[in-house]
Amino acid sequence: MAEWLYEAGIGEARAARVEDGAIVEAWIEPEGDGPRAGAVLDARLVRILSARQGIAAFGGGEALVEPLPSGLTEGAALRIEIVREALPEPGKPKRAKARATDGALRDGSDLAARVAAMGVPVSVLSARGPDLLEAAGWSELLEEAVSGEVAFPGGSLRISPTPAMTLIDIDGTLDPAALAVAGARAAGEAIRRFGIGGSIGLDLPTLGSKAERQEADSAFDAALPQPFERTAVNGFGFMQIVRPRVRASLIEILREDDAPARALLRRAERSGLTGAVELVASSTIVRILSAHSEWLEAIARSLGGPVTLPADPALAIWAGYAAKAR
Numbered sequence: 351m352a353e354w355l356y357e358a359g360i361g362e363a364r365a366a367r368v369e370d371g372a373i374v375e376a377w378i379e380p381e382g383d384g385p386r387a388g389a390v391l392d393a394r395l396v397r398i399l400s401a402r403q404g405i406a407a408f409g410g411g412e413a414l415v416e417p418l419p420s421g422l423t424e425g426a427a428l429r430i431e432i433v434r435e436a437l438p439e440p441g442k443p444k445r446a447k448a449r450a451t452d453g454a455l456r457d458g459s460d461l462a463a464r465v466a467a468m469g470v471p472v473s474v475l476s477a478r479g480p481d482l483l484e485a486a487g488w489s490e491l492l493e494e495a496v497s498g499e500v501a502f503p504g505g506s507l508r509i510s511p512t513p514a515m516t517l518i519d520i521d522g523t524l525d526p527a528a529l530a531v532a533g534a535r536a537a538g539e540a541i542r543r544f545g546i547g548g549s550i551g552l553d554l555p556t557l558g559s560k561a562e563r564q565e566a567d568s569a570f571d572a573a574l575p576q577p578f579e580r581t582a583v584n585g586f587g588f589m590q591i592v593r594p595r596v597r598a599s600l601i602e603i604l605r606e607d608d609a610p611a612r613a614l615l616r617r618a619e620r621s622g623l624t625g626a627v628e629l630v631a632s633s634t635i636v637r638i639l640s641a642h643s644e645w646l647e648a649i650a651r652s653l654g655g656p657v658t659l660p661a662d663p664a665l666a667i668w669a670g671y672a673a674k675a676r
Contacts, residue, residue, distance in 0.1 A: 354465045355482050357475040360619070360648045361612040363461045367470065368486045375542055376491055378603050379461040380612070384411050386458025387596045389432045390451060395422050406430055406448065413448035432458060435597040438606050439513055477619040477652060484620070492613065495544055495600045496668065502536035505529050509540065511601055515549035526555035530566040530587065538573025547595030554587035610668045611638040615649050618657075618672035625655035631670030636661040 352374075356365045367375040385391060385408075393406035393413070404418045406428060415430055422428065430448035435458075437444040465472055475482060494500050500507040505522020518540070520533030537552050552570070557563050563583040570580070570589070580591040603609060611631075618629055629639065629649075636659045639646060650657045658675060 352470045354468065354470050354472040355475055355486065356462055356465050356472055357477075357483060358462070359477075359612070360615045360652070361608070361642070361645050364483065364488075364616075365461055365465045366483055366486060366488065366491070367468075368482075371486060373486050373488070373491050373543060374539070375545070376488075376600055377461055377464075377545055378600060378609075380603065380606070380608075384436045384446060385432045386460060387432050387435050388456070388458035390453050390456045391430055391432070391448075392455065393428055393430050393448075395424055395426045395428055398422075398424055405445070411436065411446065413446040415448050415450060417449070419450045429453070429455075434595060437598050438602050440605075481620050491543070491600075492604065494540075495604045498601065500536060500540050502532055504532055505536070507533065507536055507540055509544075509546075509601060511546075511599070511605075515551050516546050516599075516601075517551045517553065519553045520555065526557060527562045527565070530554045530557055530562065530583070531569045534566040534570040534583075534589075535573045538570045541591070541593070542574055544600040545597075546599045546601065547593040547597075550591040550593065552589040552591065554583055554589065556585070556587045557583065607634075608638050608642075610670065611635050611642075611645075613668070614639075614670040614672075615645060617670075618649055619652050621672040623672055623674055624653055626658075626675035627653050627655060628658050628660055628673045628675050629670060630660050630662050630665070630673055632665045632667050633661045633663055634667055635670050 352367060352369045354365055354367050361381055363379045365377050366373045391408045393408040395404050396407045397405040399405065402418055403414060403416045406413050406415045413430060413432065429451055431451040431453060432446050432448050434447040436446040473482065498509040500509065504524040505520060508519045510517045518537050520529065522529045522533065524532060533554055541550060554566055566583050578591055578593040581589055583589045614629060614631055614635060618627065639659055646657055
């Protein structure tokens with residue numbers, strides 16, 4: 351039986367679809383990340399890039415508008431609908447994408463609303479209740495997404511997001527035909543689990559026959575629900591997949607600077623500690639938490655006592671922990 355687990359945490363909301371005790375799909379929605387897909391906003395055209403494209407500014411950000419309505423000049427007001435949320439990328443985040451619309455102003459659906467609309471039972475979790483996310487493998491999921499390394503029987507995936515596409519390399523000890531089938535299946539499952547969209551390149555072992563390539567094709571199709579388009583595995587073992595990309599994948603979200611800080615707050619809430627608590631973390635994470643007084647106030651209310659932030663420079667960025675204050 352399928353079930354969604356939803357948790358409104360400090361700084362982010364989390365949801366995971368669990369089937370047979372394992373997470374098959376997961377999302378994290380950081381707070382304050384700009385307008386969500388489906389939002390309709392009033393904006394102003396600030397730059398025309400071409401006959402079809404322009405940049406519109408709105409309160410809190412900018413969006414690439416395509417197609418651009420004819421006759422608009424720079425400075426003109428227009429109403430836009432967000433069709434793809436802004437995406438985090440090292441150095442220069444990608445603007446949101448939008449289209450012109452005359453629809454009514456509205457917010458985009460948040461994670462709770464999207465999960466509720468999927469027609470699957472939803473359990474809303476509390477920080478004081480059983481940690482069903484952890485029981486289903488939440489920590490292991492985060493570790494896979496952060497490292498990009500996903501093991502499967504006889505092999506492993508290495509997932510590398512780039513500005514152009516997400517690349518998935520398959521390696522292992524099985525013979526090439528068996529590795530291709532197992533790797534294609536594992537890749538399809540990982541794409542779903544991490545919410546990877548856009549252009550995806552899958553590098554399988556080189557296969558000697560069309561029948562072997564078709565078997566890998568079929569294994570991939572069985573693992574990843576539609577919608578997507580793909581090429582057949584070619585003679586070099588490469589498949590290209592294109593999926594709708596409406597928001598950042600879990601892998602991209604967890605590469606944001608403050609992702610380890612939000613994860614530490616979750617561990618603190620689930621630690622069983624109460625009263626005065628220390629959140630021991632690297633200097634970088636301490637700086638991030640110190641800049642979010644609202645998070646610290648929320649975790650102090652949750653734990654029922656003051657929270658201090660001793661820094662331990664020896665800790666890795668994801669290795670922070672909660673401890674009873676000394």
